[in-house]
Amino acid sequence: MSVSKAAVLDRPWAGGTRPFAMGSKKLGMWLFIVSDTLTFATLLIVYTYLRMAAPSWPTPFHFSPGILFATVMTFVLLASSFTMVLGVRAMSEGDRKAAVRWIGATMTGGLLFIALHLTEWRSLIAEGMRPFSNPWGDPLFGATFFTITGLHMTHVAAGVLYLGVIAAGVARGRFSAEDVEVSGLYWHFVDLVWMFVFPLVYLMSVSLP
Amino acid sequence: MTAHVPVRPFALVLGLLLVLTVAEVVLAYFHVPPAMMLTALLGLSVLKAGYIMAYFMHLKFERFGLFLLLVPATVFCILLFLGFLPDAGRGMMEGA
Numbered sequence: 001m002s003v004s005k006a007a008v009l010d011r012p013w014a015g016g017t018r019p020f021a022m023g024s025k026k027l028g029m030w031l032f033i034v035s036d037t038l039t040f041a042t043l044l045i046v047y048t049y050l051r052m053a054a055p056s057w058p059t060p061f062h063f064s065p066g067i068l069f070a071t072v073m074t075f076v077l078l079a080s081s082f083t084m085v086l087g088v089r090a091m092s093e094g095d096r097k098a099a100v101r102w103i104g105a106t107m108t109g110g111l112l113f114i115a116l117h118l119t120e121w122r123s124l125i126a127e128g129m130r131p132f133s134n135p136w137g138d139p140l141f142g143a144t145f146f147t148i149t150g151l152h153m154t155h156v157a158a159g160v161l162y163l164g165v166i167a168a169g170v171a172r173g174r175f176s177a178e179d180v181e182v183s184g185l186y187w188h189f190v191d192l193v194w195m196f197v198f199p200l201v202y203l204m205s206v207s208l209p
Numbered sequence: 210m211t212a213h214v215p216v217r218p219f220a221l222v223l224g225l226l227l228v229l230t231v232a233e234v235v236l237a238y239f240h241v242p243p244a245m246m247l248t249a250l251l252g253l254s255v256l257k258a259g260y261i262m263a264y265f266m267h268l269k270f271e272r273f274g275l276f277l278l279l280v281p282a283t284v285f286c287i288l289l290f291l292g293f294l295p296d297a298g299r300g301m302m303e304g305a
Contacts, residue, residue: 020275030275034283045290052297067234074230081265082223089214181267188265195257198230199250203237 022178029182033189036155040193043151044200047144051204058136059205060127069120070202073113074194077156080109081191084163084184091180096170099180103167106187110160117153121146145201152197155190162186222264229257 020027051057061067087102124145128135131142166183169175233253239246263269268276 019272020278021272022275027275030279034279037283038286041287041290045287045293049293049297052294053300067237071230071234075227078223078226078230081261082219085219085265086216089216092214185266188261191265192258192261195254195261196251199233199237199254203233203250204243204247206237208238208240 025182026178026185029185033185036189037193040148040151040196043144043148044196047148047200050138050140050144054138054140056137057205058134058138058141059207060124060129060134060136061202061205062207065120065123067202067206069116070198073116073120074198076109076113076116077191077194080106080113081188083109084187088177088181088184091170091177094177096173100167100171103163103170103180103183107160107163107167110156110163110187113156114153114160117149121149148197148201152190152193155193159187159190219264222260226257226260229253 061070083102083105087099087106090096090098090102129142129145131146133139134142162183166175166180170180233250236246236249236253241249268279
């Protein structure tokens with residue numbers, strides 16, 4: 001019994017040429033996201049390990065500015081994910097102007113996140129926090145905090161640049177709807193990582209009265 | 210992607226994610242043992258991550274094969290990392 005080539009291509013489990021029904025860019029971004037997930041998972045598990053092994057892990061985050069800032073940053077990042085969804089949607093409907101506007105709103109959210117985060121870093125540094133010493137307890141707290149939140153902030157900054165390139169291209173008639181969708185995947189991933197950094201690094205270290 | 214994607218489900222997901230975030234912050238001020246706190250916070254975070262992946266990242270609307278490619282192996286790998294954690298208590302058991 002012979003099977004036609006077209007029938008094979010239609011069946012993902014029979015070795016169709018596009019088994020996931022998506023272009024290589026989108027699949028590539030998903031695979032990158034998996035590898036980056038493992039990077040952040042490793043860092044957060046190392047953080048948890050060091051914390052469990054330390055006799056006195058600092059809990060320096062007062063409601064204001066620490067927790068309040070981090071909560072607002074979470075809101076900003078979630079809202080920017082939503083504007084990115086709207087940007088991808090506009091592009092899929094062929095509305096390039098609206099896509100550029102929504103991507104611009106997403107970038108604004110990213111920049112606001114970085115601005116708030118740096119303000120919060122500065123207040124911790126002003127309180128005497130350094131990578132290998134701090135006034136509260138285990139000296140490694142600073143190293144893990146700055147590494148995890150710093151790597152995440154680097155991802156946000158890279159995302160803002162990435163979206164800037166995409167928005168500039170979209171405005172000049174370049175890039176396809178899939179290109180915008182792929183940049184959206186990256187942005188949502190940066191948001192997703194923060195959903196774990198926020199509780200593990202901030203909420204578990206709330207300064208309880 | 211279809212020609213006209215409705216906005217409403219995504220707005221609802223955004224609202225739910227904001228509510229879950231507030232719930233996490235409130236929870237952080239409860240006086241409960243760290244292990245219970247960690248479980249509750251991580252549980253809510255996994256829920257949030259699930260919604261972000263399913264809706265914002267469209268995983269719910271892709272072929273199921275993509276989910277099978279990406280998620281089980283990643284989750285299994287992260288669970289294997291957790292095997293290191295019991296070792297963190299070694300110093301205390303030795304009275305160091």
